[in-house]
Amino acid sequence: MTPSGTRARQADEARNRVRLMIEITARAGAYRKGLIAATRRLSPEEAVILSDLERHGLQVPQLHDVLCGGHVLVDDPQLYEDWRFDEVSHPRLSSHHRDIDKSLYPDIGMRGDVVREKLHGRTAQGTWVQLEKTPAAFGGRKLPSMSDLRHLMDYVIYRLTRSNVGPWGLSRMTERYPMYLAPVLAVSTSLTPAVAGLLTQALRRIEAADDVTSASQDLAARFPPPDRADLTEELGRSLTGRAGRGLFGSSEVWITETPSRSAAAVFRESRVPPAVGWWRTGGPT
Structure with a gap:
């Protein structure tokens, strides 16, 4: 395959992946009408931005705040150039992050069917990005347009609700209380009861069919796995360190230790008495 063909295939894969992420989060979150239809016109540039956020730790439930205008800080200054x-x-022009030299790092806008108006810029240590419902082009000597007036109305809503006005809803994650993403940072997030129930059922089926830890079925039966009331706790919400699974945990699966109390509980629950005399007689008693 030629280099151009490879890039086209990768772009298609990125768009399909982002569309799937949006469809998943749209099942559990409330959005303005038209989001799913807009994903069918997702541009390669829009897909790159959302894919980069996922690569830096964005979880599927957090995508809701991004699409609703949440202010996102990413611990990667290279994204500022990659998104130009x-x-x-x-x-x-924007009022965000005034401590940055805007002549050296001007804020950059981009329009699209899903992001509507994407705005991003530099921070002292990385890159920030925010999606807006209405584009604006203040500056120079031009007269305000209808789009500029709608942008002012969005600002009034922000002042009244203390929520950013994004393309598909409102978000409380403002510049003062932003979402922070970094490759080495896992962020906890909750699951809806319906999703948690389905995941619990799937994990129990996998656990029941995946007992390959022992060559002896009798031995495996004597040491059953721990009985966890909520298997979704393994999805990154309450495990320590970089724990979780895929997009729902924001990191790879890491196993660090086995608590001693769990091992002790396994031995206490075993009803089979240990054979203690075989080494004294030279064989089993």
């Missing part, structure tokens, strides 16, 4: 697309990006 020659054909679709344009300079923007």
Whole structure:
């Protein structure tokens, strides 16, 4: 396959993955109408931005706040350059992160069917990004347009609700209380009861059919796995360290230790008395 063909295939895979992420989060969250239809017109540039957020730790439930205008800080300054697309990006004026030299690092806008108006810029240590419902082009000597007036209305809503106005809803994650993403940071998030129930059923089926830890079925029966009331706790919400599974845990699965009290509980629950005399007689008693 030619290099151009490889890039096209990778772009298609990224768009399909982002569409799937949005469809999953749309089942549990409330959005303005038209989101699913907009994903069918997702551009490669939009897919790159959302895929990069996922690569830096974004979980599927957190995508809701991103699509609703949440202010996101990413611990990666290279994204500022990666998200400057020659054909679709344009300079923007904004009041975000005034401590940054805007002549050196101007804020960058981009329009799309899903992101509507994407705005991003530099921070002292990384990159920030925020999706807006209404694009604005203040500056120069041009007269305000209808889009500018709608942007002002969004600002009024922000002042009244203390929530950012995103393309598909409102988010409480403002510049003052942002979402923070980093490759080495796992973020806890809750699951809806319906999703948690389905995941628990799936994990129990996997656990029941996956006992390959012993060559002896009799021995395996004497040492059953721990009886956890909620298997979804393994999905990254209450495990320590970088714990979790895939997008729902924001990291790889890491096993660090086996608590001694768990091992003790296994031995206490065993009803089979240990054979203690075989080494004294040279064989089993």
